[in-house]
Amino acid sequence: MFNWDQRWDVVIGLEVHAQLQTKSKIFSGSSTAYGAEPNTQASAVDIALPGVLPVMNYEAARLAVKFGLAIGAQINQRNVFARKNYFYPDLPKGYQISQMELPIVGFGELDIDTPNGSKSIGITRAHLEEDAGKSLHEDFQGQTGIDLNRAGTPLLEIVSEPDMRSPSEAVAYLRKLHSLVRYIGICDGNMQEGSFRCDANVSVRPRGQVEYGTRTELKNINSFRFVERAMEYEIERQIDILEDGGSITQETRLYDSDKHETRSMRSKEEAHDYRYFPDPDLPPMVLEDSFLEEVRATLPELPVAKKARFETELGLSSDDADLLTADREVADFFEATLAATKAETKIVANWMSGELFANLNKSELDINASPINSQQFALLLDRIADNTLSGKTAKQVFSALWEQEEGDVDTIIEAKGLKQITDTGAIEAIVDEVVAACPEQVQQFKDGNDKVIGFLVGQVMQKSRGKANPKMANELLIKKMS
Amino acid sequence: MTITTLATLAADLKDGKRSSVEITQDYLERIEHSQHNAFISTNADFALAQAKAADAKRASGDTTQLLGVPVAQKDIFCIEGTQTTCGSKILENFIAPYTATVVENMHSHGVVSLGKTNMDEFAMGSSNETSYYGSVTNPWRSVGRGSAQDPLVPGGSSGGSAAAVAAQLAPAATGTDTGGSIRQPAAFCNLTGLKPSYGRCSRYGMIAFASSLDQAGPMTHTAEDAALLLNSMAGFDTKDATSLDIPTEDFTASLNHSLEGLKIGLPKEFFGAGLDSEMAAIIETAVKQFEALGATVKEVSLPNSHLALPSYYVIAPAEASSNLSRFDGVRYGQRAAEYSDLVDMYTKTRSEGFGNEVKRRIMIGAYALSSGYYDAYYSQALKLRRLISNDFDAAFAECDVIMGPTTPSPAFAMNSKSDDPTEMYLNDIFTIPANLAGLPAGSIPAGFTQAGLPTGLHLITPYLQEAKLLNIAHKFQQETDWHLQAPPPADGALNSNLGGKH
Numbered sequence: 001m002f003n004w005d006q007r008w009d010v011v012i013g014l015e016v017h018a019q020l021q022t023k024s025k026i027f028s029g030s031s032t033a034y035g036a037e038p039n040t041q042a043s044a045v046d047i048a049l050p051g052v053l054p055v056m057n058y059e060a061a062r063l064a065v066k067f068g069l070a071i072g073a074q075i076n077q078r079n080v081f082a083r084k085n086y087f088y089p090d091l092p093k094g095y096q097i098s099q100m101e102l103p104i105v106g107f108g109e110l111d112i113d114t115p116n117g118s119k120s121i122g123i124t125r126a127h128l129e130e131d132a133g134k135s136l137h138e139d140f141q142g143q144t145g146i147d148l149n150r151a152g153t154p155l156l157e158i159v160s161e162p163d164m165r166s167p168s169e170a171v172a173y174l175r176k177l178h179s180l181v182r183y184i185g186i187c188d189g190n191m192q193e194g195s196f197r198c199d200a201n202v203s204v205r206p207r208g209q210v211e212y213g214t215r216t217e218l219k220n221i222n223s224f225r226f227v228e229r230a231m232e233y234e235i236e237r238q239i240d241i242l243e244d245g246g247s248i249t250q251e252t253r254l255y256d257s258d259k260h261e262t263r264s265m266r267s268k269e270e271a272h273d274y275r276y277f278p279d280p281d282l283p284p285m286v287l288e289d290s291f292l293e294e295v296r297a298t299l300p301e302l303p304v305a306k307k308a309r310f311e312t313e314l315g316l317s318s319d320d321a322d323l324l325t326a327d328r329e330v331a332d333f334f335e336a337t338l339a340a341t342k343a344e345t346k347i348v349a350n351w352m353s354g355e356l357f358a359n360l361n362k363s364e365l366d367i368n369a370s371p372i373n374s375q376q377f378a379l380l381l382d383r384i385a386d387n388t389l390s391g392k393t394a395k396q397v398f399s400a401l402w403e404q405e406e407g408d409v410d411t412i413i414e415a416k417g418l419k420q421i422t423d424t425g426a427i428e429a430i431v432d433e434v435v436a437a438c439p440e441q442v443q444q445f446k447d448g449n450d451k452v453i454g455f456l457v458g459q460v461m462q463k464s465r466g467k468a469n470p471k472m473a474n475e476l477l478i479k480k481m482s
Numbered sequence: 483m484t485i486t487t488l489a490t491l492a493a494d495l496k497d498g499k500r501s502s503v504e505i506t507q508d509y510l511e512r513i514e515h516s517q518h519n520a521f522i523s524t525n526a527d528f529a530l531a532q533a534k535a536a537d538a539k540r541a542s543g544d545t546t547q548l549l550g551v552p553v554a555q556k557d558i559f560c561i562e563g564t565q566t567t568c569g570s571k572i573l574e575n576f577i578a579p580y581t582a583t584v585v586e587n588m589h590s591h592g593v594v595s596l597g598k599t600n601m602d603e604f605a606m607g608s609s610n611e612t613s614y615y616g617s618v619t620n621p622w623r624s625v626g627r628g629s630a631q632d633p634l635v636p637g638g639s640s641g642g643s644a645a646a647v648a649a650q651l652a653p654a655a656t657g658t659d660t661g662g663s664i665r666q667p668a669a670f671c672n673l674t675g676l677k678p679s680y681g682r683c684s685r686y687g688m689i690a691f692a693s694s695l696d697q698a699g700p701m702t703h704t705a706e707d708a709a710l711l712l713n714s715m716a717g718f719d720t721k722d723a724t725s726l727d728i729p730t731e732d733f734t735a736s737l738n739h740s741l742e743g744l745k746i747g748l749p750k751e752f753f754g755a756g757l758d759s760e761m762a763a764i765i766e767t768a769v770k771q772f773e774a775l776g777a778t779v780k781e782v783s784l785p786n787s788h789l790a791l792p793s794y795y796v797i798a799p800a801e802a803s804s805n806l807s808r809f810d811g812v813r814y815g816q817r818a819a820e821y822s823d824l825v826d827m828y829t830k831t832r833s834e835g836f837g838n839e840v841k842r843r844i845m846i847g848a849y850a851l852s853s854g855y856y857d858a859y860y861s862q863a864l865k866l867r868r869l870i871s872n873d874f875d876a877a878f879a880e881c882d883v884i885m886g887p888t889t890p891s892p893a894f895a896m897n898s899k900s901d902d903p904t905e906m907y908l909n910d911i912f913t914i915p916a917n918l919a920g921l922p923a924g925s926i927p928a929g930f931t932q933a934g935l936p937t938g939l940h941l942i943t944p945y946l947q948e949a950k951l952l953n954i955a956h957k958f959q960q961e962t963d964w965h966l967q968a969p970p971p972a973d974g975a976l977n978s979n980l981g982g983k984h
Contacts, residue, residue, distance in 0.1 A: 044580050048808040050573065051560045051582060051687040055723050083804050085851070087828055094807020146812065275851035277860060280694035280801055282723050 013162035026154035027054030048092035073108025103127030122161030340378035502550025524597030549592030554652035557598035572835030582687025600642025610641025637667030662913025669938025680920035684719030705955035747782035747881030796863035803847030888938030
């Protein structure tokens, strides 16, 4: 855990750009799919030919409202698009269509878990805007290439209050937000592709001071790891300056993850005057009550509610419930497995958090990409529940499934001869062998050393190559020896 | 020379007297031999192919009313495969890869696009003198008479369209009107010009000047032609969020309705100081004509109309400053030949590509929107706009149509106002309020000054009442023949240093 001088308080606010999962762009019919050849998904509107006009894609509004409802925010049923004017080669119109005075989503809140318990982080607003294109600096021999495929992709800019007091709180908020947008299906959360981007406003002030210190804005922090490191660096930098009697310059700073430092991009004086004004091409967006209700009906169970249900209805521990609700896909996998299996809830939870997660992590896979689907997983757990498999043999079957060996759970068990021996006669024969082979331990047991039974069961399991039902072996051993 | 209307041509085509190819060919030849610099470009192959297609359609039984009729298009409209300059150097090399909805609508009615007419650069001007492609002469006096009198301007910004129709280089033309750019040149060139209600015609493909004010409309000899052409232009467009989703109308349907009981409102503010006395008399006579048709006249008031100009000259430049940002040399149009870095490229491209009037308005607009000035200028201008709109609501509670002069004075000489922007801006003092309020407004020929110059009667009707406006104009034209007057034949020995590219 990072620690700075305790004489300083840290204040952090985050601006997150979440790319909304619409099929087409916010103001044109072009596809939003990632990774196409440059400029193949750029229409007349996207490249801002003379005379073209934007037309609102209401799917983007639907997703924004979904977010607003999920954080219990006020939805501005009349909201207005504004032009943010600045020149840049990847900004085709010379202005970005955004929202200024009347954003679609007003104030809401998101609760995060901190070492001191739950904390509510204010979300000032969330507004719709279009993304810019990309400048390509490679492959053009000293010139710059422009790819406008991304231009016009819908973004929801989610602006928090300066409510976070440490980089770890900021990361907790970011993770919570990341989970939420994926939960409600408005953003794929892919940080590498830039679908979920974060800027941070960071300032420090002497502990106890009420006024905020001068802040800097950190750009380009596009992974959870970088967010924390960038903020830590920046906090230390600010504290160093202030302790040396200096003052902080309000500016935008860029985080360089290779060098682990932030450097000045532009100062307040150099900041653009964006000359915002309402976009005359787009009438104010008016959202009817019925639209809001329609969107509300599509909201899935939210993480907080799901976690509570997992704890109260399914009897999971708080930690298990946390783990299994952090991702909607994980929760869905868990519930699908649970519905399909006879195994106990606790067993399902243990096998997911244990074997499944370990393998997913090792292979760096999302649960959606798991080679074992919930149906196979449920069947595997069924075979534990009905004593066909022991914990140990079940792991062998799991590995076979993971490696995509041929066949389903039952054929693999058959093929590998892993079926647990539950035939009393067969186990009795092995037990007899073990009793005969281990007279010393048998005597110890008879002398009252109960613990030695574990060794003897182990012997039975070994002789049966793990297939004997350990519970039955245990019972039979005791019967034979008494 | 008698004028030829769209209606006449449509009848000739219908009766098989002439083919569209013949008509189109005839106009293309006239354009080629004309001296007014009314066109920036023509594309004979394009027009004749359309005409041929129209003739083929007619032969196969198509009876669409304007099928095969040629019309000149203001060079503000993108037409696929044709040069589209908006009167600017910065778009000199721009070939539009798509067609404006309004033009597409006209084409689907069988209209043939004759060529692209000259205009003030980005529609910013009232004299057509800001065009990079040279000034346009007003056919009503296209030749200087001695050193004291320069040729007259045709008005602007749709000056090329107006000159083209007045000189019979096209039977009709499209224009666009942000603060009077259809009506003022119509008045200067003895035409009927209509700016429809905001939202009536799609703005998609029409290069934006001031988005909340721009509106396309017809420029014709007669109100009937204006109705015919508007029928082919108007309509809801899913590509323009400000276009109106309302049922289509036949604007010719009520042309002949009686004006018995029509209540005409004359705003006292439009007849005060600054109005040419000769013009005032002409307007007065025209209004009397309506009384003879059964109309009654009363004075109304638009108390905030003096605020229209200041409001407009904040809002229009503000929107323009943003709309014109896309002309940056990055993706299309002119780019400076040499530059040291990105900012230098922007600066040189835009310094070289835009003319002075455009630069002036970009600077005014950027200033009005800038941090610290927004509330003082832009917000205030929007409030004034609301007041002006309210004035009309109040006035229309008392009358059906507002009438007045279209311009304070008839066409002026070239170079007489081009050095004084505010003097130039005053030309639009009567036309701007209708743009701010989004109302339909038109100008119709009202008579001539003693010097033989046309004057325009300005008509404003309530929102979406274009049909009413055209009805009023048509009935007037049934009683008068001002609109049938053609300009005197041009002197053979024209001075020709006005035309051509720089």
